Amino acid sequence: MRQHSRITVFTPAYNRSHTLPKTLESLKRQKNKQFKWLIVDDGSTDNTKKLVQQWLKENYGFEIKYIYKENGGMHTAHNVAYENIDTELNICIDSDDCLAEDAIDKILTFWDSHEHENYAGIIGLDSDLNGNLIGKDLGDLKETTLSGYYNQGGFGDKKLVYRTDIINEYPPYPIFEGERYVGLNYKYILIDQNYKLLVLNEVLCNVEYQLDGSTNNMWKQYYNNPRGFAFLRKFYMQYNNSLKRDIMDCIHYVSSSLLANNPNFIKESPKKLLTILCIPFGYLFKFLVIRKGKTS
Known part of the structure; x- marks a missing residue:
């Protein structure tokens, strides 16, 4: 029963x-x-x-x-x-x-x-x-x-x-x-x-x-889901309590926005100046995501 x-x-x-x-x-x-x-x-x-x-x-x-x-x-x-x-x-x-x-x-x-x-x-x-x-x-x-x-x-x-x-x-x-x-x-x-x-x-x-679970395939996730990750990083930047966390999320945000071919990512960012400063690092991270995401 x-x-x-x-x-x-x-x-x-x-x-x-x-x-x-x-x-x-x-x-x-x-x-x-x-x-x-x-x-x-x-x-x-x-x-x-x-x-x-x-x-x-x-x-x-x-x-x-x-x-x-x-x-x-x-x-x-x-x-x-x-x-x-x-x-x-x-x-x-x-x-x-x-x-x-x-x-x-x-x-x-x-x-x-x-x-x-x-x-x-x-x-x-x-x-x-x-x-x-x-x-x-x-x-x-x-x-x-x-x-x-x-x-x-x-x-x-x-x-x-x-x-x-x-x-x-x-x-x-x-x-x-x-x-x-x-x-x-x-x-x-x-x-x-x-x-x-x-x-x-x-x-x-x-x-x-699991070996095929999302936890073990994050590089592939970054590569295949750039708009989802850009959304998430932009969201995080509204609630972070440390500059270090903001910088990390901003680099990820730039990288994901570039992968998503979003030309408006600076305007859409909640932290525009930091986003501009993180652009060079975001480009570097983008290339790393492409390399690792294609091979993982």
């Missing part, structure tokens, strides 16, 4: 029929079944659909929902997920990752034990499949923003649980025709401006980075 769902675990998937069963097994091991599993198939050409259709016939104690969409990249799968989530909370578990032991119960128990009306959700930890922590833990923090954590010296991927109503207060990820990448932290940074996250200093997800 299925329990009432309070949180949606959503999984964007592109040609991951070989890893999705591992994700499913981690969900089946959850003692607390008050969740739904939403799989957003981003135009897979393998047997993902056939595999999930088999699972839909089974009763694992939680609802499975499957949505197919044309391939558009991870951020577009997130857009579709947020449009279709109807639970209070949501958490993204990638198609090559596992939900940690008893993660659902930890999340819901923690959420219920705190006054959470003014918070956007929860920030927790990631580990690898062997239990080794990814990056730095959350220490003695009780609340933080994602940006604030990294600005104070934190590092490594963290697992985010968001209130669905709050994440849908903000614009969807922009889509650039012919491109398939916009960084997910676009929405997270916007949320940081108005809300904090409760800190749950426990592992919620066990991750595995």
Whole structure:
């Protein structure tokens, strides 16, 4: 018998029929079944659909929902997920990752034990499949923003649980025709401006980075998605808290704008003088992106 769902675990998937069963097994091991599993198939050409259709016939104690969409990249799968989530909370578990032991119960128990009306959700930890922590833990923090954590010296991927109503207060990820990448932290940074996250200093997800995943192919991403990256770097420059970060983002912005053949990038920049100063370095970085992006 299925329990009432309070949180949606959503999984964007592109040609991951070989890893999705591992994700499913981690969900089946959850003692607390008050969740739904939403799989957003981003135009897979393998047997993902056939595999999930088999699972839909089974009763694992939680609802499975499957949505197919044309391939558009991870951020577009997130857009579709947020449009279709109807639970209070949501958490993204990638198609090559596992939900940690008893993660659902930890999340819901923690959420219920705190006054959470003014918070956007929860920030927790990631580990690898062997239990080794990814990056730095959350220490003695009780609340933080994602940006604030990294600005104070934190590092490594963290697992985010968001209130669905709050994440849908903000614009969807922009889509650039012919491109398939916009960084997910676009929405997270916007949320940081108005809300904090409760800190749950426990592992919620066990991750595995695939050789063909976006993390391991960033040079190719830079090369193939220049408008998306120019948008993101321009966005970052509006919220950075250090000159060093501004300079780095500005060089990337110039490089991506040149790759996108945008003649108006100086006029469109939020920091025009710095953009002009970074043009020589942006040209150099552009050539590096072309060289590495074509060979990666």
